[in-house]
């Protein structure tokens with residue numbers, strides 16, 4: 001049984017339909033990447049899975065329970081956490097306070113001390129900076145707070161939107177190291193990325209979204225060598241040796 005099973009999911013904003021019959025599965029412990037061009041619907045898919053956007057058709061099952069159309073706060077209680085694009089921290093609150101606030105749910109509150117310990121173990125820099133205002137951290141460090149905040153909700157699955165957006169390349173590698181470290185704890189991760197190369201390098205499996213539909217899927221390795229993916233998303237010629 002997959003941890004997350006999405007069948008025939010459609011969603012949009014008012015009359016603007018964005019997703020058309022998405023099917024995907026995520027197994028426990030997997031990193032699944034959702035890649036595609038600007039405006040393909042990747043963020044909308046994550047927003048629908050996290051209850052911010054209500055689906056117009058289809059089903060979402062979490063650990064075999066139908067959770068379709070539940071509100072975001074209910075889905076947090078059930079174990080779906082979203083790390084949004086742009087991080088959305090409270091810039092004038094300390095790192096520690098940002099993490100504590102995330103543990104508001106009945107699910108997470110009793111485990112707050114344990115979650116903070118685990119977050120600081122994963123991200124020692126955040127422990128060093130725990131009293132610093134989140135808005136004064138570097139972009140990469142803020143992204144680590146956003147990831148740690150998602151983990152503080154003690155999720156079954158962490159949905160991560162555009163984690164590398166706006167970061168310098170060196171920071172992107174650090175943030176990806178952090179995601180590998182999170183994966184190594186056994187966490188299930190769904191990663192939406194425009195940085196297709198990075199996402200495929202870490203993904204067990206990936207889906208390519210085009211105009212609101214799944215156009216391709218396969219293991220991260222398979223998609224890295226898929227001709228269309230190489231040409232359209234990685235900017236490589238089909239015969240070109242990968243040397244980046």
Ligand SMILES: Nc1ncnc2c1ncn2[C@@H]1O[C@H](COP(=O)(O)OP(=O)(O)OP(=O)(O)O)[C@@H](O)[C@H]1O
Pocket residue numbers: 013016018036037038039040041042043044045194
């Ligand atoms: N709040 C909104 N109201 C109306 N339309 C929206 C809203 N958010 C996104 N859209 C539209 O939905 C479509 C899909 O956007 P979405 O953000 O899901 O794509 P994406 O693949 O994540 O791309 P990006 O990486 O640029 O965010 C786009 O045409 C976008 O203009």
